[in-house]
Amino acid sequence: MKMVRTVGEATLEPIVWGVIGFLFALLLDMLVFRGVFIERRCRKIEDINRRFIDALENISNLASCDISDEEFLDRSLNSMSSFFADVGEYMLSIFEEGKWNVVSTKGKNIHRFRNLKFREEDFTVPKDTKFLSTEVEALKYLPSRIVREFLTSGNRGAVIIIPLRFFENAEGILILRKPYVRMSFQLKEELKMAHQLARIIASFYSMRRLLKRMGKFHKSVAIAFTRAMELYSVYTKGHSERVARYATTLGEKMGLSRETIRRLFWAALLHDIGKIGVPLYILEKPGNLEGGEYELVKKHTVWGWEILNQIEGMAEIAKIVRHHHERYDGRGYPDGLMGEEIPLEARIIAVVDSFDAMKNDTPYRKALRAQEILKELVDNKGKQFDPMIVEMFLELLKKDITMLVKREN
Numbered sequence: 001m002k003m004v005r006t007v008g009e010a011t012l013e014p015i016v017w018g019v020i021g022f023l024f025a026l027l028l029d030m031l032v033f034r035g036v037f038i039e040r041r042c043r044k045i046e047d048i049n050r051r052f053i054d055a056l057e058n059i060s061n062l063a064s065c066d067i068s069d070e071e072f073l074d075r076s077l078n079s080m081s082s083f084f085a086d087v088g089e090y091m092l093s094i095f096e097e098g099k100w101n102v103v104s105t106k107g108k109n110i111h112r113f114r115n116l117k118f119r120e121e122d123f124t125v126p127k128d129t130k131f132l133s134t135e136v137e138a139l140k141y142l143p144s145r146i147v148r149e150f151l152t153s154g155n156r157g158a159v160i161i162i163p164l165r166f167f168e169n170a171e172g173i174l175i176l177r178k179p180y181v182r183m184s185f186q187l188k189e190e191l192k193m194a195h196q197l198a199r200i201i202a203s204f205y206s207m208r209r210l211l212k213r214m215g216k217f218h219k220s221v222a223i224a225f226t227r228a229m230e231l232y233s234v235y236t237k238g239h240s241e242r243v244a245r246y247a248t249t250l251g252e253k254m255g256l257s258r259e260t261i262r263r264l265f266w267a268a269l270l271h272d273i274g275k276i277g278v279p280l281y282i283l284e285k286p287g288n289l290e291g292g293e294y295e296l297v298k299k300h301t302v303w304g305w306e307i308l309n310q311i312e313g314m315a316e317i318a319k320i321v322r323h324h325h326e327r328y329d330g331r332g333y334p335d336g337l338m339g340e341e342i343p344l345e346a347r348i349i350a351v352v353d354s355f356d357a358m359k360n361d362t363p364y365r366k367a368l369r370a371q372e373i374l375k376e377l378v379d380n381k382g383k384q385f386d387p388m389i390v391e392m393f394l395e396l397l398k399k400d401i402t403m404l405v406k407r408e409n
């Protein structure tokens, strides 16, 4: 049939094509704009992560240095403050024995506060990190002379207040002065990271003081290490202590010596302490980890080894911690050890650690059912796990079925 074009259609056609072309160009523009936006955001995150890791490495190195506690605080807070490019001044006050003591400062005018004591009611520790730009807000947490010095003298600025928890119920408040900028995606990320860095500094500081006071490694310090980790990540709560309990019960069933069981207990209790160096957003990420993130998580074995290896009398325990993610078939990390090259205690911890992780909810997976857990253990005999240890553990579970079915979270 012959097509007949009317006058009206002939006039409309270029307009329709014009509109389609315009919409297409608009869509293309939006896609390009969105792509650029996402790329910029990724670059910002990468930059923040790089600065975070640099600061973390500095702080971890300082933790093992032979320097006074005061110097440790000064130098690690300095590293932390340089995480923000534009923070030049800070002050840390710690509440101990009924008084607030200013223990570390940076900045010419702030320095005169050092060693001053304040009354209990002078500071209020907020629950979360705060970014404050007005005097009224700041006065809720800080004494007026500090607010004057940090916020209202000189150029318009803002203060960041970070709460800190130390052991033995001491708490602290870290105040940083920053030029005023509007709250942005980047600032929000930086505040989260700074909060984590401050927590790590507080843990290391407490650890150093406790170790010094006790003169040697002690059970309560190990518990304190574990608690620090639990404070850092709620998902690890109770995990280390359960792993230590399962490991020692299994060690006893295997007829190991008292000395080996003692090592097993400490290593199991501290096996994940190196995770304190892994950014929280990675530890608590609900989905799969990306390549770089997984590589960072894997470092917790070496970081745990580094922390413990510098403590007198802990070298063997540090070695077990280092190897608790090796696999029997040699495909584990960090050193790819195989079979009996892996210390016996680390092979035991590998089984009970996985058992506890399968039995409880984690950020990336719901708890498995009893049958699924048993299947995983059996399927991984000779692959991930030492087959003899799995056999012994299965026997133990048969005898004490509550270990398998009782939910502990």
Ligand SMILES: [Fe+2]
Pocket: 271, 272, 300, 324, 325
């Ligand atoms: Fe681990």
